[in-house]
Each structure stands twice: as C-alpha cells, then as structure tokens.
Amino acid sequence: MQVVFVGVRPDDWMKGATAVPFAESGCRPRWPMPQTRGRLGRGRAAVARPRAQRRVALIVLAALCLLPACDRSPASVSTGNDKVSPSARSGQTVVSLTFDDAYENHFLYARPLLLTYGMTATFYVITSDSDRPYRCCMSWKELRILQADGNDIGSHTVTHPYVTHLTPSELTREVCDSRQVMLSNGIIDPQSFAYPFGTYDAAAERTVRRCRFTNARQGGGISPSNTTPGAPYAESLPPKDPYAVRTVAVDGSSPIQLTHLKRFVLAAAAHGGGWLPITFHQVCKADAADYGTCMSSYGPIQDTVLAQFLAWLGAAGKPGGAPARVVVRTMREAITVKP
Ligand SMILES: [Zn+2]
Numbered sequence: 347m348q349v350v351f352v353g354v355r356p357d358d359w360m361k362g363a364t365a366v367p368f369a370e371s372g373c374r375p376r377w378p379m380p381q382t383r384g385r386l387g388r389g390r391a392a393v394a395r396p397r398a399q400r401r402v403a404l405i406v407l408a409a410l411c412l413l414p415a416c417d418r419s420p421a422s423v424s425t426g427n428d429k430v431s432p433s434a435r436s437g438q439t440v441v442s443l444t445f446d447d448a449y450e451n452h453f454l455y456a457r458p459l460l461l462t463y464g465m466t467a468t469f470y471v472i473t474s475d476s477d478r479p480y481r482c483c484m485s486w487k488e489l490r491i492l493q494a495d496g497n498d499i500g501s502h503t504v505t506h507p508y509v510t511h512l513t514p515s516e517l518t519r520e521v522c523d524s525r526q527v528m529l530s531n532g533i534i535d536p537q538s539f540a541y542p543f544g545t546y547d548a549a550a551e552r553t554v555r556r557c558r559f560t561n562a563r564q565g566g567g568i569s570p571s572n573t574t575p576g577a578p579y580a581e582s583l584p585p586k587d588p589y590a591v592r593t594v595a596v597d598g599s600s601p602i603q604l605t606h607l608k609r610f611v612l613a614a615a616a617h618g619g620g621w622l623p624i625t626f627h628q629v630c631k632a633d634a635a636d637y638g639t640c641m642s643s644y645g646p647i648q649d650t651v652l653a654q655f656l657a658w659l660g661a662a663g664k665p666g667g668a669p670a671r672v673v674v675r676t677m678r679e680a681i682t683v684k685p
Contacts, residue, residue, distance in 0.1 A: 439619040439672045440583060440680050441611060441659060443467035444563060444593065445626045446502060446540060448476060451640065453488045455629045455649040461495065463656040468677040470502035470540040470563075473527040486531040493533060498676035500538030501525055501559065508543055509550040517550060522557040537561065538677040544593075551589040560588065561681040563623055567592025573606050575613030580620030588681055593623040596645040602626070607655045608668075615669040621680055626652075 443460075445452045448471040460467055469492060475483040484492070493499045503509070503520040504527065512520060521539070528536045537560040541550065544565015554562045569576045572595040581592045594610050596602075607624065614622045630640035631649045640646055659674055661667025 437619045437671055438583075439580065439611060439615045439669070440621045441672060441674050442621065442623040442677050442680055443626065443674060444540065444623050444677060445469045445629075447472055447506075447627060448484045448489065448502070449482060449628050450484050450488070451629045451631070451634075453484050453492065455631050456626075456652060457492060457495065459649065459653050459656055460497070462653075463660045465656060465660065465674045466496045466498065466676050466679075467674075468498040468500055468538050470500045470538070471524075471528065471533075472502045472504070472506045472542075473524045474504050476531070477527070486533075490532045498538050498678045499528065499533050499536060500540060500677065501528060501536055502540050503542055506542040508545055509541055509553075510545050510547045514549065514553075517553045518557075521550075521553045521559075525557050525559065537681075539563070541565065544595075546590060551587075554589055561585075561591055561677050562589045563591045563593055563625075563677065565593065565625070566595035568594050568622065569610065569613075571595075572597040573603075573609075575610050577617075579610075579617040580614040580622050583621045583680065585621065585681070591621070591623060591677070591681075593625050596625050596627070598645045600645075601630075601641055602645060602647040602651065604651050604654050604658075607651075608658065611659070611668055611672060615672060619671065623677065623680075 443465065445456060445467060448469055452469060456467070469484075469489070471489060472483070476486050476489060478485070489499055501521070501524040504524045505520065507516075507520060509517060509520065525536050537558075539554050539559040539562040541562060541564055544563075546562070546564055551562065566572075567590075568578055568580060578592070585591050597606070610622060610624070614620055626645075626647055628640050628643045628646040629649055629652060630637055630643075630646050634640070641648065658666075659668050659672060662672040663670035
C-alpha cells in the first residue's frame with residue numbers, strides 16, 4: 347500500500363544542500379531560519395571553559411547531584427532491553443539509534459524494523475509539531491505507542507530554535523515547556539534531549555539539566571568525518587559530559603549508506619568500544635508516493651538500508667554480523683552506566 351504524505355512542511359529539508367559544517371550538523375534546516383545574532387557556527391571550541399571555571403562547574407555539579415532532581419535511577423518505563431552493564435567500559439560497543447524530529451515515517455517504516463529485530467531507539471520530538479501545526483510528524487498517540495514498545499521518547503524543544511540564540515526565559519520555555527507538553531500528552535518521564543542543529547552552550551546545558559533531563563545529544567564530535575571514521579571513534583561510557591553527548595555527524599547532502607554505518611561501528615569496536623550514538627532523520631520507503639522528496643531531504647536513509655544495518659547489528663558476534671560485544675541501547679539506557 348502506498349502512503350501519501352499530505353502537507354509536509356517546505357522547511358523539512360533543503361534540496362541539494364551541501365554537507366553542513368561539523369558543528370552545525372545533526373538536524374535539518376527549518377523555515378523560517380532563525381535570526382542571526384552573530385553567534386552562528388559555534389562549535390566545540392566555543393563551549394570550552396577555562397580549567398578553573400571547569401573545576402568550579404564540577405563542584406557545583408557534584409553538589410547538585412545530592413538533590414532529588416539529579417536522580418538517575420532506572421526509568422519507570424519498560425525499555426525492552428537490559429540495562430547497560432559496567433562491562434561497557436571494557437570493550438563493549440554500545441550503539442544508540444537516534445531519530446530526530448519525529449517524522450511520521452519513523453513510525454511507519456522504522457518502527458516495524460525495530461520490532462522485527464527486537465531493538466529500541468531514541469526519538470526526539472519537536473513538541474509543537476506533534477501538536478499538529480504540521481502533518482509531517484508523529485501524533486502523540488503514535489509517540490505513546492512507540493514508548494509502549496520500549497523506545498525512548500526525548501525532547502527536541504518546542505519549536506526547534508538554535509538554543510544558543512535564546513534569552514534565558516526563551517530557553518526555559520523551549521526546554522522545560524517541551525518536557526511539560528510531553529508529560530501532559532502521556533509521555534512518561536522524558537529523560538533524553540537533543541539540541542536542534544546540534545548546537546549548544548553552557549547556558550543550554552544548565553537549562554536542560556534543570557528541566558530534569560538526564561542526557562543531551564549534540565551534533566557531531568565523534569570522528570572528524572561523517573563518512574570515514576577517525577579519532578575520537580566513540581563517546582566514553584559514561585560520557586565525559588552527559589549534557590553534550592557526542593554523536594556521528596550527519597552527512598546532510600546525501601542518503602546514509604550502509605557501508606558508512608558499518609565503518610563507524612567497526613572502527614569503534616576496533617578502538618576499545620564505547621558509546622556510538624548515530625543520528626538519523628527521515629526514513630524513506632521505495633514504494634511510497636513521497637519517496638523522491640524523502641530521499642532528497644536532509645541526510646535520509648532508505649528503509650532497506652536501515653533494515654540491513656539492524657540485521658547486521660542484531661547478528662553481532664555471528665558470521666556476517668557486527669563484531670562481538672556490539673549492542674544496541676537507547677540513550678536513556680546508555681546514560682545509566684555507572685562509573
Ligand atoms: Zn532537528
């Protein structure tokens with residue numbers, strides 16, 4: 347049966363877009379583009395802090411961790427997977443499949459594959475989209491079903507702004523309010539967050555933490571290339587900064603290829619393992635009416651490619667499969683690894 351998408355936003359992708367800058371990767375461009383305030387292109391260097399400031403921040407964080415808000419006890423939601431064991435620190439490669447922007451094709455095409463291979467993933471929701479100003483994206487009912495399957499439903503803010511451009515009150519509205527909207531729509535205990543466009547700063551990190559998320563994914567940081575692995579090959583477990591978890595940068599200019607995905611997993615496994623969050627956007631089906639536009643969107647993946655990748659991951663340690671000790675876990679599961 348062909349599925350016809352109606353009312354897909356013109357801002358969902360930028361046709362013919364070139365590869366995005368490293369620090370800007372991780373999300374699709376949206377329209378209208380945010381107003382420039384002279385702070386575009388902030389990368390990892392922009393969030394580096396002086397050592398003394400970092401030490402003070404660590405002391406404050408340690409103090410905050412004594413508060414209930416810092417509780418990282420296991421989720422009350424069934425996740426469908428065992429928790430990551432401490433052995434993850436000794437060579438295990440933990441792959442997290444993360445899907446941005448909650449496109450409805452995630453529900454239509456990725457969900458059946460996840461069920462087939464007994465895997466769970468993390469889905470980041472732009473909450474105003476699921477309130478239905480657009481028809482591109484998953485409804486709250488679909489998101490509740492995904493969570494009931496054991497998936498991790500996280501926030502991607504209310505309207506997908508560059509968080510580094512926001513005033514403190516705007517930042518609070520985008521981050522805290524998105525969590526409240528999720529809760530009011532039946533999403534249980536959201537814990538994961540992804541920065542729109544992958545960009546963040548210290549103020550954004552503080553806000554995400556204060557709004558009771560336990561982890562936040564940035565855009566990029568693993569490997570200097572989005573097709574060929576290089577150091578660092580993986581995020582550490584536990585991560586150095588749970589509010590700036592690194593991921594493989596997205597090659598926004600072309601569909602994701604199976605060989606690239608495998609390369610990153612193989613490279614991580616060959617360099618001691620660790621945490622490998624991988625970022626996906628639209629999932630496209632060949633016989634769907636919107637296949638052409640879907641495949642020209644930002645960093646898409648064809649469902650057959652995703653199926654092959656999941657099959658390979660699911661066969662870890664077996665002939666034709668991923669290396670032994672490669673496992674798939676959601677972001678909220680992976681973040682629970684204790685030192
Ligand atoms: Zn996004």
